[in-house]
Amino acid sequence: MAIYEFNGATPKVHATAFVHPLACLIGQVSIGAHCYIAPFATLRGDFGSIEVGEGSNIQESCTLHAKHGEGCHLGRNSHVGHGAIVHGALLERDCLIGMNAVVMDGALIGAESIVAASCFVRNGFVVPPRSLVTGLPGAVVRALTDAEVQKKLAATLRYQELAGDCHRSLRLAG
Known part of the structure; x- marks a missing residue:
């Protein structure tokens, strides 16, 4: 994996987290336990800090970044x-x-919320907990059901299992 120290800050990755060798972590980045970071994900902690909370997953070709002196925090x-x-x-x-x-910057996505595919959440937008956000720009369209929240959690747990599976069995072929 590409892990780069920047201005004296070195990314910190919990031993149980899996960061794919084709992912890139730079500077002030912290990855919690049981996280999965997929190929081509870029977490750039060069201007501000990036914190990825325990059990989170960042899939292929995602970008996490922040402005000077600010942060990007994933619970x-x-x-x-x-x-x-x-x-x-x-x-x-x-x-x-x-x-x-x-x-975008300063947006707050409340606990157990879902931002729909291809949605654009503008600067400073606040999403209440357990909300579904869709559109351009993003708007809260309704509250999520218990079933939707549980389905999302089940998918996240599968990625936590994937992190362990990758530690045990992912090998470069050939």
């Missing part, structure tokens, strides 16, 4: 779908950011 069991960008936002626990969604 426990965050789930960031393929190609999504999270820039200087705060995700509370158990959130899902859909594929190719963009969540």
Whole structure:
């Protein structure tokens, strides 16, 4: 994996987390226990800090970044779908950011919320807990059901299992 020290800050990865060799971590990055970081994910802690909470997953081609002196924080069991960008936002626990969604600086995504695929969440937008956000720009369209929250958690738990499976069995072929 590409892990780079920057201005004296070295990424910290919990021993139970899996960071794919084709992912890139730079500077002020912290990855919690049982996280899964997929190929081509880029977590750039060069200007601000990046914190990925325990049990979270960052899928292929995602970008996490923050402005100078600010941070990008993903709470426990965050789930960031393929190609999504999270820039200087705060995700509370158990959130899902859909594929190719963009969540901008200062946005707050409340616990157990889902941001739909290809949604654009503007700067400073606050999403209440257990909400579904869709559209361009993103808007809260309704509250999530217990079943939807449980389905999201089940998917996140599968990625936690994947982190362990990768530690045990992922090998470069040939």
